[in-house]
Amino acid sequence: MKLLKRFRIQNIVGFLMGSIFISGLFAPSVYAAEPLKIGLGMALTGGLAAAGKPAKLSIEIWRDDVNKNGGIMGRPVEIIVYDDQTKPSNVPAIYGKLLDVDKVDFVVSGYGTNLIVPAMPIVMDRNMVFMTLFGLAANEKFEYENYFQIMPSGPNPLTDWSEGFFKLASEQNPKPKTIAILAADSEFALNTAKGARMNSKKYGFEIVYDGKYPPGTPDFTPIVRAIKAKNPDIFYVGSYPPGSVGIVKAAKEIDLSPKMIGGGMVGLQYTSIQMNLGKTLNGIVNYWFWAPEPTMKFTGIEAFLSKYQSEAVKYKYDPLGYYLPPFAYAYVQLLGKAIEGAQSFEQQKVADYIRNNAIDTVVGKVSFGKNGEWAKSRALQVQLQNIQGNSIDEFNRAGKMIVLHPEEVKSGNLIYPFPGWQ
Amino acid sequence: MLLFLGAFLITQNFHNQYYYLAAFTVLQYIILSQGWNILGGYTGYVNFGTGAFFGVGAYTSAMIVKTFKIGKSAPFLELPILFIAGGLVAALLGLGLGYLTMRIKGIYFSISTLALAFVTVTIILNIDALGGATGLYIIRPRKIPFFTNYMEFLFLVMVALSIFAVAFARYIENSWIGRGLSAVRDDEDAAECTGVPVLKLKVFATMASSTLMGVAGAAYPYFVTFLEPISTVSLDVGVNSLAMPLIGGTSTWAGPLVGAVLLGIIQQIALVTLSPEYSLLVIGILLVSFVILAPEGIVGLFRKFRASLKK
Numbered sequence: 061m062k063l064l065k066r067f068r069i070q071n072i073v074g075f076l077m078g079s080i081f082i083s084g085l086f087a088p089s090v091y092a093a094e095p096l097k098i099g100l101g102m103a104l105t106g107g108l109a110a111a112g113k114p115a116k117l118s119i120e121i122w123r124d125d126v127n128k129n130g131g132i133m134g135r136p137v138e139i140i141v142y143d144d145q146t147k148p149s150n151v152p153a154i155y156g157k158l159l160d161v162d163k164v165d166f167v168v169s170g171y172g173t174n175l176i177v178p179a180m181p182i183v184m185d186r187n188m189v190f191m192t193l194f195g196l197a198a199n200e201k202f203e204y205e206n207y208f209q210i211m212p213s214g215p216n217p218l219t220d221w222s223e224g225f226f227k228l229a230s231e232q233n234p235k236p237k238t239i240a241i242l243a244a245d246s247e248f249a250l251n252t253a254k255g256a257r258m259n260s261k262k263y264g265f266e267i268v269y270d271g272k273y274p275p276g277t278p279d280f281t282p283i284v285r286a287i288k289a290k291n292p293d294i295f296y297v298g299s300y301p302p303g304s305v306g307i308v309k310a311a312k313e314i315d316l317s318p319k320m321i322g323g324g325m326v327g328l329q330y331t332s333i334q335m336n337l338g339k340t341l342n343g344i345v346n347y348w349f350w351a352p353e354p355t356m357k358f359t360g361i362e363a364f365l366s367k368y369q370s371e372a373v374k375y376k377y378d379p380l381g382y383y384l385p386p387f388a389y390a391y392v393q394l395l396g397k398a399i400e401g402a403q404s405f406e407q408q409k410v411a412d413y414i415r416n417n418a419i420d421t422v423v424g425k426v427s428f429g430k431n432g433e434w435a436k437s438r439a440l441q442v443q444l445q446n447i448q449g450n451s452i453d454e455f456n457r458a459g460k461m462i463v464l465h466p467e468e469v470k471s472g473n474l475i476y477p478f479p480g481w482q
Numbered sequence: 483m484l485l486f487l488g489a490f491l492i493t494q495n496f497h498n499q500y501y502y503l504a505a506f507t508v509l510q511y512i513i514l515s516q517g518w519n520i521l522g523g524y525t526g527y528v529n530f531g532t533g534a535f536f537g538v539g540a541y542t543s544a545m546i547v548k549t550f551k552i553g554k555s556a557p558f559l560e561l562p563i564l565f566i567a568g569g570l571v572a573a574l575l576g577l578g579l580g581y582l583t584m585r586i587k588g589i590y591f592s593i594s595t596l597a598l599a600f601v602t603v604t605i606i607l608n609i610d611a612l613g614g615a616t617g618l619y620i621i622r623p624r625k626i627p628f629f630t631n632y633m634e635f636l637f638l639v640m641v642a643l644s645i646f647a648v649a650f651a652r653y654i655e656n657s658w659i660g661r662g663l664s665a666v667r668d669d670e671d672a673a674e675c676t677g678v679p680v681l682k683l684k685v686f687a688t689m690a691s692s693t694l695m696g697v698a699g700a701a702y703p704y705f706v707t708f709l710e711p712i713s714t715v716s717l718d719v720g721v722n723s724l725a726m727p728l729i730g731g732t733s734t735w736a737g738p739l740v741g742a743v744l745l746g747i748i749q750q751i752a753l754v755t756l757s758p759e760y761s762l763l764v765i766g767i768l769l770v771s772f773v774i775l776a777p778e779g780i781v782g783l784f785r786k787f788r789a790s791l792k793k
Contacts, residue, residue, distance in 0.1 A: 156500035177708035
């Protein structure tokens with residue numbers, strides 16, 4: 061019995077030692093590839109969560125795509141995301157945690173100017189690359205050389221944003237003469253209205269109405285009536301989603317039909333709002349970032365959208381995801397490609413690579429100018445045409461969101477003047 | 483003094499930025515909740531408008547930074563100037579509020595303070611010099627002598643301010659002013675009849691409370707580097723400054739301190755550990771639990787426990 065016990069103990073000890081030895085042999089291959097950690101704060105609750113959640117999903121799709129292909133320079137990508145709750149005051153601590161506790165290799169920004177800027181001093185202190193998502197002129201005051209912003213607003217974000225709209229208007233015959241500008245009293249809308257004023261001057265339009273409305277305005281009829289009384293040739297609107305819907309409905313109700321309407325309306329790009337407004341959208345000319353037109357089929361965009369759309373249904377996110385998701389995918393994709401291009405994980409080398417090279421992404425070839433914005437604006441001006449109803453099929457194919465500007469991705473012609481409300 | 487020296491030694495030997503950034507928010511709430519408690523706890527006037535005083539302090543400080551650029555010539559002098567200015571302007575707002583609303587009591591006073599927060603947002607939105615809705619950028623210095631990072635210096639200054647706020651609240655509580663404020667809280671008419679200068683005390687409490695809130699706000703621009711009215715004059719600030727003393731206990735200076743440290747730390751931990759939905763849920767459950775289980779706050783609970791031990 062004693063012998064049996066000893067035998068068993070000897071066997072167990074031998075087995076354990078053998079296991080340790082064998083695992084030691086294999087250990088290097090298991091632990092060699094230390095994950096490449098990329099950290100960010102994102103609005104997953106609060107006012108911007110509807111945009112932040114699909115953005116997070118897009119980043120995760122990129123991570124999975126990269127990891128399926130062996131990671132970046134052999135390192136699997138790990139994404140660490142914290143919810144900034146759409147509160148700027150949460151951002152500094154989140155980036156502090158990412159950098160000093162989680163020891164991430166790279167950081168990228170959350171969504172929007174308000175949530176990008178609070179992270180800037182922390183990122184700047186460490187001279188890190190900072191890829192950012194949809195900040196409007198956020199680097200103007202910091203002038204940080206390693207800041208790169210993925211929204212294609214261009215080197216002069218204030219004016220480039222609406223440049224296409226005004227250029228199109230100025231090319232019409234007879235040329236429109238007067239313009240009404242209306243903007244929500246909020247950061248983005250006021251900036252776009254400011255740019256519109258500058259472009260009005262540049263292209264020689266007389267401003268006959270220049271007003272703003274408080275966010276949360278429930279009824280736009282009195283404002284739109286006041287604009288109608290001025291009889292402008294162009295109606296330029298800078299608005300957020302609730303205002304965009306309210307203004308379109310009010311303009312239709314009182315039949316405000318200038319020769320061109322739209323410009324800087326956020327929300328018309330969202331599938332839910334498109335399905336809500338349906339035919340009413342026909343004829344509106346507005347900024348856009350991506351549309352399913354033949355001229356916009358960049359490498360990988362369709363594969364990404366197909367993955368995004370199958371996941372988005374589960375979580376009830378924007379079912380088409382044409383507005384933010386491709387750019388959320390692209391800003392991490394660009395970072396990954398820059399690391400591979402520079403063949404280095406060093407911040408400065410990666411930043412130099414981004415600065416000096418045009419990089420292919422799902423939103424096209426991107427190169428950056430001195431202030432970290434796109435070297436050349438690709439803010440699209442799109443006219444909604446041929447929409448017959450409110451079904452999602454009206455918006456997921458070519459021929460509905462016609463790209464009018466810029467010339468290199470133009471997919472159709474402007475219907476001018478505005479054909480009237482349907 | 484020992485606490486301050488300890489904090490100074492920490493900044494000289496420990497350079498993990500995360501803890502300074504997280505601690506900044508907790509310290510900010512220690513000052514805010516002490517401020518809130520002077521009016522809400524000692525005097526019994528519930529203020530929902532903390533955001534307004536905090537915002538006024540923040541915008542005052544931001545405008546001074548942008549206009550005078552003191553930081554370049556006198557980096558160590560800049561923050562004290564900002565705090566004094568932020569506190570003074572907030573105190574003036576408190577004086578105005580005190581005179582205008584001190585004849586209103588209870589829920590009507592609370593609603594008027596809430597209205598003050600909305601009015602403040604509207605005013606800032608409509609003044610272009612304050613950045614309006616587009617906001618203001620405040621770029622904090624990247625370096626300061628004796629510290630490896632400006633955030634460490636900001637942390638140290640916030641420690642000093644928090645010690646001051648607690649000492650100030652403790653002084654008020656233990657002086658004749660505190661006894662007068664308690665008399666006002668318990669029965670205003672009776673206090674008036676017994677010779678307590680009710681109106682003067684109430685105006686003083688409003689001013690003292692708003693000064694601390696303004697001082698807390700004055701440090702905020704250098705922390706967040708971007709001010710816009712909606713998130714600066716936020717209801718969150720008001721709710722947190724109210725919840726912290728309620729959780730800690732409103733009758734003594736220790737209550738807001740305990741509440742701010744506890745809730746502030748929990749919020750900071752939840753921010754980077756729990757998923758967003760759970761984070762909000764846990765904090766919500768904690769608040770409700772404390773209100774039900776410890777209506778006099780943690781300090782009240784502790785006192786009861788000590789009394790039962792003596793028996």
